[in-house]
Amino acid sequence: MTGPTAADLLVVxxxxxxxxxxxxxADAGLTVTVLFKPSPGGAPSxxxxxxxxxxxxxxRADPQDSIERHVADTVAAGGPLVDVDxxxxxxxxxxxxxxxxxxxxxxxxxxxxxxxxxxxxxxxSLSRIIHAGGDATGAEVQRALTxxxxxxxxxxxxxxxxxxxxxxxxxxxxxxxxxxxVLGRTVLLATGGAGHLFSSTTNPLGATxxxxxxxxxxxxxxxxxxxxxxxxxxxxxxxxxxxxxLISEAVRGEGAHLVDARGEAVMDGVHPMGDLAPRDVVARxxxxxxxxxxxxxxxxxxxxxxxxxxxxxxVTEAVRAAGLDPQTDxxxxxxxxxxxxxxxxxxxxxxxxxxxxxxxxxxxxxxLHGANRLASxxxxxxxxxxxxxxxxxxxxxxxxxxxxxxxxxxxxxxxRSALQDAMTRFCGVRRTVDGLTELRGLLADPGFVADAxxxxxxxxxxxxxxxxARMMTGQALAREENPTEALEATR
Numbered sequence: 142m143t144g145p146t147a148a149d150l151l152v153v154x155x156x157x158x159x160x161x162x163x164x165x166x167a168d169a170g171l172t173v174t175v176l177f178k179p180s181p182g183g184a185p186s187x188x189x190x191x192x193x194x195x196x197x198x199x200x201r202a203d204p205q206d207s208i209e210r211h212v213a214d215t216v217a218a219g220g221p222l223v224d225v226d227x228x229x230x231x232x233x234x235x236x237x238x239x240x241x242x243x244x245x246x247x248x249x250x251x252x253x254x255x256x257x258x259x260x261x262x263x264x265x266s267l268s269r270i271i272h273a274g275g276d277a278t279g280a281e282v283q284r285a286l287t288x289x290x291x292x293x294x295x296x297x298x299x300x301x302x303x304x305x306x307x308x309x310x311x312x313x314x315x316x317x318x319x320x321x322x323v324l325g326r327t328v329l330l331a332t333g334g335a336g337h338l339f340s341s342t343t344n345p346l347g348a349t350x351x352x353x354x355x356x357x358x359x360x361x362x363x364x365x366x367x368x369x370x371x372x373x374x375x376x377x378x379x380x381x382x383x384x385x386x387l388i389s390e391a392v393r394g395e396g397a398h399l400v401d402a403r404g405e406a407v408m409d410g411v412h413p414m415g416d417l418a419p420r421d422v423v424a425r426x427x428x429x430x431x432x433x434x435x436x437x438x439x440x441x442x443x444x445x446x447x448x449x450x451x452x453x454x455x456v457t458e459a460v461r462a463a464g465l466d467p468q469t470d471x472x473x474x475x476x477x478x479x480x481x482x483x484x485x486x487x488x489x490x491x492x493x494x495x496x497x498x499x500x501x502x503x504x505x506x507x508x509l510h511g512a513n514r515l516a517s518x519x520x521x522x523x524x525x526x527x528x529x530x531x532x533x534x535x536x537x538x539x540x541x542x543x544x545x546x547x548x549x550x551x552x553x554x555x556x557r558s559a560l561q562d563a564m565t566r567f568c569g570v571r572r573t574v575d576g577l578t579e580l581r582g583l584l585a586d587p588g589f590v591a592d593a594x595x596x597x598x599x600x601x602x603x604x605x606x607x608x609x610a611r612m613m614t615g616q617a618l619a620r621e622e623n624p625t626e627a628l629e630a631t632r
Contacts, residue, residue: 148174150534151325153303153316153352156187157279157520158502159331160286161238161527162491164245166534167293174323175290175298176316178332178347179598186347188333188503189520192279193389193455194262195272196524197517198235202256206269208233215518218264218419219482219511222365227508230489231525238524239271247285249273261394262516264419268394270517276389276453282520302598303351305549306359306498309541313359313497317547319598327499327534330356330485331527334503335609336384337602339478339569340561343375343387349602350609352504354550356485357612362494365483366609367617368512371570373423374399375477376459377438382561386459388441388474390516393417395452397443399427400471402436421513424476428570431475440471476570480519482510483616491530499533501526553592554603555584555610564610568617577618584611 180186273281332352336344
């Protein structure tokens with residue numbers, strides 16, 4: 142085909158999955174183009190940069206831990222929807238992927254003897270979470286990868302919002318942006334999740350489900366969007382919406398516990414692992430506590446952690462900005478949309494069901510997370526799958542001849558706040574068949590979701606959000622109505 146020169150690997154997204162693939166591909170001698178969504182005000186544009194807890198990875202020197210034990214914890218958290226073979230494959234490659242990240246310059250917290258410090262988080266049977274800067278792991282990973290990418294001569298990166306995929310025959314060959322077309326022999330979607338479908342989220346502003354909508358428009362298989370992980374401890378601020386600070390699960394791993402507005406323990410009698418139960422269990426328990434007491438939040442008591450400001454500087458800064466001190470005050474928390482466990486279905490090399498199109502990171506559904514992501518498995522998955530996509534890109538064939546057609550999501554969109562409120566009410570922590578049926582009708586109502594030309598970047602995002610909302614609602618309703626059939630269909 143004619144047009145601009147095609148990169149060997151075209152990456153959409155500059156978080157851990159995208160940059161890992163880009164750097165590894167450049168190191169293998171490939172030409173790489175990375176496009177990332179512009180971020181207003183200079184705030185970090187990736188969820189990676191906001192990740193606090195760390196990376197879940199087996200310590201090869203720990204005789205108590207093993208890949209099989211990590212797999213068992215992952216299955217216990219994610220349930221029967223976890224693909225055990227996929228989980229074993231990805232987790233087994235974790236230690237080597239972390240070694241590669243460290244070689245690229247990432248610096249993790251270490252003990253005096255030089256070994257990596259490890260903590261425990263919800264759903265893990267022992268301490269295997271490595272971290273950086275106390276609770277700033279994502280920021281360190283983003284820093285290291287961004288710095289490494291800048292040193293690769295065959296790698297170029299720049300801001301651009303992707304509006305459509307380019308397809309020749311049945312193969313994705315590039316993307317369309319506001320400034321023109323960009324081609325790639327292999328196209329990787331590493332666009333993150335869709336937290337801004339909901340009124341409050343831990344995700345950055347750009348997490349609007351772009352990659353999911355683009356892949357679906359091209360005919361890619363998209364599954365299990367209805368499994369949204371709501372983190373149980375997002376900082377509560379009255380009246381706030383949009384991105385809210387996360388209170389890392391590692392705070393509970395160091396001894397903090399949840400109490401309701403009456404001072405009663407939230408997790409007593411709920412789960413054998415107590416405050417370190419899997420996230421979906423804790424999020425429901427916090428919601429139950431709020432409903433039981435009539436309070437707008439529950440509370441995290443971290444006052445027993447010695448020098449909490451040193452161990453958790455990011456959390457401390459956010460709490461102090463709200464006028465509280467985590468060393469002496471209870472921290473008000475609520476569940477918030479955090480992580481999309483489903484997404485664009487891929488194989489264990491990152492390939493989607495559409496030739497030429499790959500996906501990695503939160504946008505992808507590898508089978509690792511099942512119905513509920515085990516804490517800190519996400520950065521590990523993104524590292525491993527990013528490396529595998531880079532390997533796959535080395536075997537890509539030249540682009541086919543012929544003109545490319547444009548494949549884009551619908552431009553129908555709703556007013557964003559109204560959509561977020563409806564999704565939070567009907568498709569949040571609590572769901573019913575009646576509520577989801579009402580939501581499906583609302584999303585089909587031309588008075589609520591209207592088709593109009595998308596002019597601004599926000600228009601395009603709003604259209605993507607509406608498209609993903611329709612898919613998520615349909616999948617959630619099908620599962621609520623026929624849970625056994627829905628489960629069997631995913632196997």
